[in-house]
Amino acid sequence: xxxxxxxxxxxxxxxxxxxxxxxxxxxxxxxxxxxxxxxxxxxxxxxxxxxxxxxxxxxxxxxxxxxxxxxxxxxxxxxxxxxxxxxxxxxxxxxxxxxxxxxxxxxxxxxxxxxxxxxxxxxxxxxxxxxxxxxxxxxxxxxxxxxxxxxxxxxxxxxxxxxxxxxxxxxxxxxxxxxxxxxxxxxxxxxxxxxxxxxxxxxxxxxxxxxxxxxxxxxxxxxxxxxxxxxxxxxxxxxxxxxxxxxxxxxxxxxxxxxxxxxxxx
Amino acid sequence: xxxxxxxxxxxxxxxxxxxxxxxxxxxxxxxxxxxxxxxxxxxxxxxxxxxxxxxxxxxxxxxxxxxxxxxxxxxxxxxxxxxxxxxxxxxxxxxxxxxxxxxxxxxxxxxxxxxxxxxxxxxxxxxxxxxxxxxxxxxxxxxxxxxxxxxxxxxxxxxxxxxxxxxxxxxxxxxxxxxxxxxxxxxxxxxxxxxxxxxxxxxxxxxxxxxxxxxxxxxxxxxxxxx
Numbered sequence: 462x463x464x465x466x467x468x469x470x471x472x473x474x475x476x477x478x479x480x481x482x483x484x485x486x487x488x489x490x491x492x493x494x495x496x497x498x499x500x501x502x503x504x505x506x507x508x509x510x511x512x513x514x515x516x517x518x519x520x521x522x523x524x525x526x527x528x529x530x531x532x533x534x535x536x537x538x539x540x541x542x543x544x545x546x547x548x549x550x551x552x553x554x555x556x557x558x559x560x561x562x563x564x565x566x567x568x569x570x571x572x573x574x575x576x577x578x579x580x581x582x583x584x585x586x587x588x589x590x591x592x593x594x595x596x597x598x599x600x601x602x603x604x605x606x607x608x609x610x611x612x613x614x615x616x617x618x619x620x621x622x623x624x625x626x627x628x629x630x631x632x633x634x635x636x637x638x639x640x641x642x643x644x645x646x647x648x649x650x651x652x653x654x655x656x657x658x659x660x661x662x663x664x665x666x667x668x669x670x671x672x673x674x675x676x677x678x679x680x681x682x683x684x685x686x687x688x689x690x691x692x693x694x695x696x697x698x699x700x701x702x703x704x705x706x707x708x709x710x711x712x713x714x715x716x717x718x719x720x721x722x723x724x725x726x727x
Numbered sequence: 728x729x730x731x732x733x734x735x736x737x738x739x740x741x742x743x744x745x746x747x748x749x750x751x752x753x754x755x756x757x758x759x760x761x762x763x764x765x766x767x768x769x770x771x772x773x774x775x776x777x778x779x780x781x782x783x784x785x786x787x788x789x790x791x792x793x794x795x796x797x798x799x800x801x802x803x804x805x806x807x808x809x810x811x812x813x814x815x816x817x818x819x820x821x822x823x824x825x826x827x828x829x830x831x832x833x834x835x836x837x838x839x840x841x842x843x844x845x846x847x848x849x850x851x852x853x854x855x856x857x858x859x860x861x862x863x864x865x866x867x868x869x870x871x872x873x874x875x876x877x878x879x880x881x882x883x884x885x886x887x888x889x890x891x892x893x894x895x896x897x898x899x900x901x902x903x904x905x906x907x908x909x910x911x912x913x914x915x916x917x918x919x920x921x922x923x924x925x926x927x928x929x930x931x932x933x934x935x936x937x938x939x940x941x942x943x944x945x946x947x948x949x950x951x952x953x954x
Contacts, residue, residue, distance in 0.1 A: 630828070
């Protein structure tokens, strides 16, 4: 640490909430009808973040492998649910939830464990002060890639049904018939992190780096951390999106290499 | 009509091929106990050289029957081609031989040409000419094709792969009289070369004119009319 960390008092937060009142006032003045939603969202932010603050504080004190693992599983399950909820075309029999959760668990676990054991190396390696925030950042972004990739593949296969079946009817293999749509879904899934990496430092100052700088860390050190995180997110998003997209493609076909759009929920 | 003469032989049969192609003559498609939601059980044989016309009221599942035979939808039953059971082949291997041409064609590339990938180029050009399409059609954008052009091209991209059995869903529905007659003549030619044809039509006179056998699908059951 090179700088000093400035603690915020509750009075500081109350002061900042004046801005929220301003936004609410604008909404009423311009008849946007957003004041109620704004209010509820602000209250949710305060309650949810306070709770997670408490939970993290307890977790960090315990440094228990089991409680850390439980928190990680809980986060991954929530992320899976969120990715599933974003699908407009869901697979029957809980497959959308299953595929989203499994892909997120796979990618999140591999990438976070790799970062903890090779790059950051806290003692013990699973120290929740490092593992939980890291997993959170990785999951939040991977979730986006997984949800977008799954949604894009489902929507394109539904839209391009005739084209895919035309190829199947001519005796093309399903891998050939769906390849362009898998590529398109992967491009869509990875676009977010590619854009984030391209804009980093120029248009946007990434949140984690900003946070470290505010906490008094030397900017060049904060940048190193941010680059590490970007790479972790890129790796995890690719891995998660690829496994989710391939799994959806597999589920929308069968061992006779047919297109099975009947496996979507009506 | 004899552009090139090929002697096709299969066991005891010899025949002059009008299209320079052999289809493994008189291969029989055998369908036993085919069941699919609302269809069947259906028994049917299509022998190479047959032109089987399939008629029946709208919505009775004629297209579904063809799709089930092509194994494009889940179905059960014992199907075989020349004693080779369907389940011993992969879906694509089966569909290369028992090929389905839907009434509404799908296209996966912007231009026509990629849809003929893997086919012999001179055969493709020759087939296009027989359908009264110029060879420049290969460079056309799919988005600009008329209904009739789509229909003829989707027929062409199937026959150039010389399937043993060809299943056509309303092959002349989008065609004018001239092109319809040309298509019928072409279908007869392929049958003479040994291809087995099963086609769906709503036109009873076409069924009589083109078909060598006539079937009706009603309430999920097939009945054959004696010629």
